[in-house]
Amino acid sequence: MSPFLSRLLLCWVLSTTGVSAETLALPTRLIDLSSDQGEALLLETKPLDAYLPISVAFETQKTQAYCGVASIVMTLNALKTPAPSSPPYQPYAVFTQDNVLDQRTEAVLPRDVLARQGMTLDQLGGLLALHPLLVEVHHAVSGGLDTFRKTAGDYLSTRGHVVIVNYLRKSLDQERGGHISPLAAYDAKADRFLILDVARYKYPPVWVTASDLFDAMNTIDSDNDGKTRGYVLVANGAGAQR
Template sequence: MSRYSLMRAVGRLSQPEWIVAFVAAALAACAPVPPASSQVAVPPAVIQPAVQPASRADAQATGRPADGPLPVPPNLVALAQPAGQKRLTSSASNQSYWPLSQYFETQRNEAYCSVATSVMALNALGIRRPESTQYPDFPFFSQEDFFHGIDPQVANAARVSHEGMTLDQLSTALNAFPVDVRKYHAADLSLGQFRDLVRATTGHSDRFVLLNFRRVEIGETGGGHWSPLAAYDSASDSALLLDVARYKYPAVWVPLAQLYAGALALDSVSGLSRGIVIIGKRPN
């Protein structure tokens, strides 16, 4: 619409209608633009959506289909696809999947990925559960009660709701629970060592890999994130990521080298690489 046509259209509006139109235009003009630092030099083929959005307008406005989460990048394989299911059933290291899948959770807010990941693993371990305010008649590890018993100087609900947790923070917080906790910064591991830890851990049902990584390194949209790894497939050299942001991405198989790159990415809060925390039952 030309400026002249716009002025004529505005002139035909009543004063309340004119104010609404002006405010709407101003808000549209102030829509935030992603910062340059969030852009990643990924080949175009990596960031093309695997599923075409409902319309070109939807794709430009939201980057996602109108009726669902973000499309899975073509370098990843969704667990729900036949190929993803086949990897799971044929993998020798898939024992973490079964208990974790029983307690799959969605993070309760956009910064609670570490909390959702942790309570999934704690419940899946089958250890003694605490009283739950959410389910008074049933002991259960929940996101609502996660910080009970954790030193607030280490982590607390208010702060984590805005900032999330670093690798060191989460490993320290998990020491408040009756579990064995082992922390590994990716910068201290070779790709082979990283692979060995993932493969060995996912082959058991009584220990779990909690991965801290940056999404852009695996071709997804977003920044730092936590989710558990539930299986490893040697034929494709990929691991199954059970994404706790289920509103955003489904469970996917990710090439291990890309997961390692995501774990190597620096955490802007700690200034250190991300990595993995492995939790399991304490030895008797």
């Protein structure tokens, strides 16, 4: 993709986010995607195969507990997973944060629990596994920084792949608890991943170093039996071969 087209796409994505709130100040170690430095990182990142579909499917979480739900909806729509009908959009079928939850999801994560405490990494993987996708859940403690960097970096180089991260915000000097959002790109030169933060009323999409992100994932989640947070690899049938 040419620099001009990349810039055009970036402008389009940022102009159609649907949120124009005054977000919180970013820590100096994080780079705002819409800043000159953030844009430059995107323009030098190659390939952008994973970035294009997930950025077009960008969602804002509808409640403060729905970061995982918004991330799932983005993933399902980006991978063109067969969707249910949605009354507001009939006759078109699309996943939304309202119709993605049903009787099947209740068995994995009851809605009252979701509303109270959000979702864990394993629940995220379990909900995605209800769909015809290849899903791999990776707790940070089971690997290391180098494994994460290579695995997630390679995954983001192929269309039909999505990487979702579960991390502790305060480890990145953000406000404040556990959070879930998709990754959209990896810039090897800067060794930074791009997080499409679904809490767009709070923080913009940011570039974070691989080591900082891994440290934020390598934290204990008391709601998940004391396991560490981590990341989920998701692929559709066409993107399953690596």
